[in-house]
Amino acid sequence: MTTSRDMVAGLRGLRETAPASLAERVMEVTGLTDTYAQVETPIWPLLVAWGPAGISAIERIDDPGAFEETYFARTGRRVHRVERAPAAVARTVERTMAGEKVRDLAVDLSGLNDFQRLVLAKTLEIPYGEVRPYAWVAQEIGHPRAQRAVGTALANNPIPFVIPCHRVVRSDGHIGNYGAGGPFAKRAVLAWEGVDPDELERLANKGVRYIGSDTTNIFCFPTCRNARRITESHRVRFRTGDDAEAAGYRPCKVCRPTGAAAAA
Numbered sequence: 387m388t389t390s391r392d393m394v395a396g397l398r399g400l401r402e403t404a405p406a407s408l409a410e411r412v413m414e415v416t417g418l419t420d421t422y423a424q425v426e427t428p429i430w431p432l433l434v435a436w437g438p439a440g441i442s443a444i445e446r447i448d449d450p451g452a453f454e455e456t457y458f459a460r461t462g463r464r465v466h467r468v469e470r471a472p473a474a475v476a477r478t479v480e481r482t483m484a485g486e487k488v489r490d491l492a493v494d495l496s497g498l499n500d501f502q503r504l505v506l507a508k509t510l511e512i513p514y515g516e517v518r519p520y521a522w523v524a525q526e527i528g529h530p531r532a533q534r535a536v537g538t539a540l541a542n543n544p545i546p547f548v549i550p551c552h553r554v555v556r557s558d559g560h561i562g563n564y565g566a567g568g569p570f571a572k573r574a575v576l577a578w579e580g581v582d583p584d585e586l587e588r589l590a591n592k593g594v595r596y597i598g599s600d601t602t603n604i605f606c607f608p609t610c611r612n613a614r615r616i617t618e619s620h621r622v623r624f625r626t627g628d629d630a631e632a633a634g635y636r637p638c639k640v641c642r643p644t645g646a647a648a649a650a
């Protein structure tokens with residue numbers, strides 16, 4: 387019996403000896419090649435690539451030459467542009483950008499190391515319309531001092547929007563940089579999700595990192611769903627997690643602000 391792995395190995399062999407165009411055509415016909423297409427989204431058109439394991443790259447900027455080169459450099463596989471993405475791929479992008487939970491999200495993180503995968507898996511847990519600091523991601527994956535490496539891993543996220551690296555902000559609360567098109571794009575996609583980027587910057591400028599409720603005595607990151615429910619007259623603002631705990635407040639179990647407070 388020929389397994390698909392044997393088939394891929396066989397086709398790789400073929401590629402080495404046959405003219406490239408023939409090998410590529412065989413790959414396409416057998417569905418083993420990686421392909422990409424433009425996918426429309428409510429914010430902007432994206433280039434989306436997919437392979438046998440799932441979505442393998444997304445890029446906002448319409449620069450197909452660089453897209454293909456970057457793809458090859460990371461995965462060691464060629465990617466070919468096609469007219470249209472399969473309905474399942476387009477639908478996955480659409481659903482994640484609309485904030486739906488996609489249970490069986492299939493992504494291909496070829497070429498990334500374990501640390502990068504850990505960072506991206508943790509980032510997938512940040513709810514739609516909320517943000518967390520780099521320090522939080524570092525703490526949650528058990529590398530509290532690796533904030534800078536977390537930032538680098540997120541800047542090189544090959545599947546932005548679907549893996550929401552835009553939901554990770556600077557540890558001082560400022561929105562910060564963004565690999566998939568700079569701060570402007572990051573603000574735009576956060577605003578699309580209902581986060582007010584100006585409000586985030588205002589809080590950061592005032593040094594407010596956490597919001598507590600004087601009825602529950604629980605404190606949160608400002609965008610946590612529990613923090614947003616607190617009415618104005620019951621909101622208490624804290625600059626550090628230590629300040630909050632010294633005032634008798636406990637960290638929220640949903641957004642878990644303590645670790646970030648300790649690491650910052």
Ligand SMILES: [Zn+2]
Binds near residue numbers: 606612613639641
């Ligand atoms: Zn919370």
